[in-house]
Amino acid sequence: MPADRRAGLLPGVDRAALAVALADRLRRRGVPVGFTATEDFVRGLEVSPPDSVSDLYWTARITFVRRHTELEAFDAVFAAVFGGVVTALDPNARRRRVPEPGGDDAFAPVPAPSAEVEGGGGLPWVTLPPVTAEAETAFTAQAVPERLPSDVExxxxxxxxxxxxxxxxxxxxxxxxxxxxxPTRRSRRTATGPRGRRVSVRATAERSRRTGWEPFHLVRERPVDKPxxxxxxxxxxxxxxxxxxxxxxxxxxxxxxxxxxxxxxxxxxxxxxxxxxxxxxxxxxxxxxxxxxxxxxxxxxxxxxxxxxxxxxxxxxxxxxxxxxxxxxxxxxxxxxxxxxxxxxxxxxxxxxxxxxxxxxxxxxxxxxxxxxxxxxxxxxxxxxxxxxxxxxxxxxxxx
Known part of the structure; x- marks a missing residue:
């Protein structure tokens, strides 16, 4: 069965199109996303289909984000893209509320303000300082990069x-x-090696000194090629x-x-x-x-x-x-x-x-x-x- 049909959160969604669109939005917000990161995101969705928006968030974050300074822009883009569709994709989000962190729980996840929807249920990720500008929501058609010849060609x-x-x-x-x-040509010089066809008399005699002048080991030589x-x-x-x-x-x-x-x-x-x-x-x-x-x-x-x-x-x-x-x-x-x-x-x-x-x-x-x-x-x-x-x-x- 195809991977996109097994996915509980994104049934029937083209993973490649989703990855390219999300990567394009991140680039326009200043996050340097390359082709390798986009491919890793597609493979992550294929290997481990997300069952919730939280799983989708962490799959995208570990593949797209490379620096700590890029988290703010990434959170803003992800919230703008997936914040309004949590209810439609995850019906249990209406009934599950993220527990409020206690005063002594300094490491509790803080729900992103832009990801909260009807009924409470924000996404549990840590948000950096508040975003000063919202991500662009207008979708533009993806332009196929034009293949240009190199300087030499x-x-x-x-x-x-x-x-x-x-x-x-x-x-x-x-x-x-x-x-x-x-191209090379064969020279008159030789070099010892296991692939040689001739026996090197001098090297064999030198080694036989270790065995009482009995040549137990035959040293072979081959011609050396030079340009x-x-x-x-x-x-x-x-x-x-x-x-x-x-x-x-x-x-x-x-x-x-x-x-x-x-x-x-x-x-x-x-x-x-x-x-x-x-x-x-x-x-x-x-x-x-x-x-x-x-x-x-x-x-x-x-x-x-x-x-x-x-x-x-x-x-x-x-x-x-x-x-x-x-x-x-x-x-x-x-x-x-x-x-x-x-x-x-x-x-x-x-x-x-x-x-x-x-x-x-x-x-x-x-x-x-x-x-x-x-x-x-x-x-x-x-x-x-x-x-x-x-x-x-x-x-x-x-x-x-």
């Missing part, structure tokens, strides 16, 4: 050029949280001016979480890893912007790829995931870019190219630089919004 699809610095910082932290699931290295190159030329700041936030997220090596290039190559690892996102972007002296100028992708391969940072490309963010416009010869990308592909584990133009309808990589580099790329992904940058990170996270 509302800005993730906005083009880069329409975002301010604060929005870019928020979305940058969003990217930083996404890098937590970065796969990532190297990112960002184009900061004139054609990439709108995307440069957003790409800096992505490089900062990779440098902080995945230990990436990040570079910016236009006509020359600039390493930005020390600048972008600053704790403050605004300071990191400012330092990186000041360090790149040739930003918003020409583009020499091929020359910068060869410069990275020839530098002492070129060894970090071995087995790494290389991410290049550029639209493919290059003033160097396409043959030179193809040769550099071929060498880069032989060293790297994966090569991913982010192109902000790739999301345009009917896009085709017909630019000479993009067409020369595409055969040596594992994936070509769009990167015109922060959501697309998040998809790039998700794509890399699935690499095993």
């Amino acid at each position: 509302g800005l993730a699809d906005v083009p880069f050029e329409q975002l301010d610095e604060r929005a870019a910082e928020v979305l940058g932290e969003w990217l930083r949280a996404a890098v937590a699931a970065w 796969r290295r990532v190297v990112m190159l960002c184009d900061v030329s004139q054609s990439m001016q709108a995307q440069a700041a957003a790409y800096l936030h992505m490089m900062r997220a990779l440098a902080l979480v995945a230990g990436a090596e990040v570079f910016a290039f236009a006509t020359s190559l600039t390493r930005l890893t020390p600048a972008l690892t600053h704790r403050s996102a605004a300071v990191a972007v400012e330092q990186a912007t000041e360090k790149v002296a040739d930003r918003f100028g020409g583009t020499r992708i091929a020359a910068n790829v060869h410069a990275l391969l020839a530098s002492h940072h070129g060894a970090k490309l071995r087995g790494a995931i290389v991410i290049i963010g550029s639209d493919g416009w290059d003033s160097d010869d396409p043959e030179s870019l193809a040769a550099g990308m071929a060498r880069l592909r032989r060293r790297a584990h994966r090569v991913i190219w982010m192109n902000p133009r790739a999301s345009a309808p009917g896009f085709e990589p017909t630019v000479a630089g993009m067409a020369a580099a595409l055969p040596y790329c594992d994936r070509l992904l769009p990167a015109d919004t922060f959501r697309s940058l998040r998809q790039v990170i998700d794509e890399v996270s699935r690499i095993r």
